[in-house]
Amino acid sequence: MALSLGIGLEFSQRFVRQNNKPFIPIHHMEAHALTVRMFEPVSFPFLVLLISGGHSLLAVARGVDDFLLLGHTLDEAPGDSLDKVARRLSLIRHPQCSTLSGGQAIELLAKDGDRTRFSFRTPMGQSYDCCFSFAGLRNQINMTIMKKEAEEGIECGTLLSCVNDIAAATQHTVACHLAKRTHRAILFCKANGLLPSLCPTLVLSGGVASNQYIRKALRIITDSTGLCLLCPPAKFCTDNGVMIAWNGVERLREGTGILPPNADISYEPKAQLGVDLTAAVKAAAIRLPSVRMKI
Ligand code: KG4
Numbered sequence: 001m002a003l004s005l006g007i008g009l010e011f012s013q014r015f016v017r018q019n020n021k022p023f024i025p026i027h028h029m030e031a032h033a034l035t036v037r038m039f040e041p042v043s044f045p046f047l048v049l050l051i052s053g054g055h056s057l058l059a060v061a062r063g064v065d066d067f068l069l070l071g072h073t074l075d076e077a078p079g080d081s082l083d084k085v086a087r088r089l090s091l092i093r094h095p096q097c098s099t100l101s102g103g104q105a106i107e108l109l110a111k112d113g114d115r116t117r118f119s120f121r122t123p124m125g126q127s128y129d130c131c132f133s134f135a136g137l138r139n140q141i142n143m144t145i146m147k148k149e150a151e152e153g154i155e156c157g158t159l160l161s162c163v164n165d166i167a168a169a170t171q172h173t174v175a176c177h178l179a180k181r182t183h184r185a186i187l188f189c190k191a192n193g194l195l196p197s198l199c200p201t202l203v204l205s206g207g208v209a210s211n212q213y214i215r216k217a218l219r220i221i222t223d224s225t226g227l228c229l230l231c232p233p234a235k236f237c238t239d240n241g242v243m244i245a246w247n248g249v250e251r252l253r254e255g256t257g258i259l260p261p262n263a264d265i266s267y268e269p270k271a272q273l274g275v276d277l278t279a280a281v282k283a284a285a286i287r288l289p290s291v292r293m294k295i
């Protein structure tokens, strides 16, 4: 990661100097959060759930460079977990999945699976905050896969007969976890007046946000809490140059964070997004009313 950031930075510094253009450093997660504004005139503040291969976070976007961080992952990101589960299931050997990312493969197979054949515990049921955790869930899934391999008498690296059901149960549990943490974030925002009363909005972004099942889970939550749900088109949910360029446009329009071409800049592989409110969210310890996740 650091190596690719270094190469990108070196190239862009040379480019802006040669062309005498301003230099606008972009925070990757800020760019994910703002992509939606390229398609819809959503105004600040709004709540955003960013779920990708490298990140999982809930934040209130109050301005182009003004964020309140409500929750983040304590271990791995959901896309990373789905990729690892897909690898452990050897989905690359599945005729329908050989060209798909792990998350896409799980979504496709889950369509023909029975999620009730396996029940995985939704993570962090006893933590009344908005943080996420996926490592323990992946451990539960790995144990199930090992058990099934033993039952079917096959080795790791061979496709199990029940991959569709494991994919469906995995996707359902990830969706429920994301939905519950987001539900609490919405209630925290309402209790603290962080969202407008007129058309409060949840924006879903990042590679995992292109998952239709996860979108449906979040729609159940936004419908039950009176929020509008917005998702940028799937192909703009994953990492791409357009989303970074759009963030540059937003900053240019605002006139914030624009540096001269010869600015001395270094990259930060782990830059925090905005003001950290996770301790306040935890202290509020909001209990969730039960919501039926019939997806
Ligand atoms: O946003 P992104 O391109 O990269 C990062 O910033 O990390 O997201 C890539 C991640 C991968 O982990 C991939 O498995 C996941 O997004 N992904 C999906 C789907 N499409 C991509 N996860 C679940 N369902 C999908 N349909």
Ligand code: ZN
Residues within 6 Å of the ligand: 028, 032, 052, 053, 206, 207, 238, 239
């Ligand atoms: Zn990304």
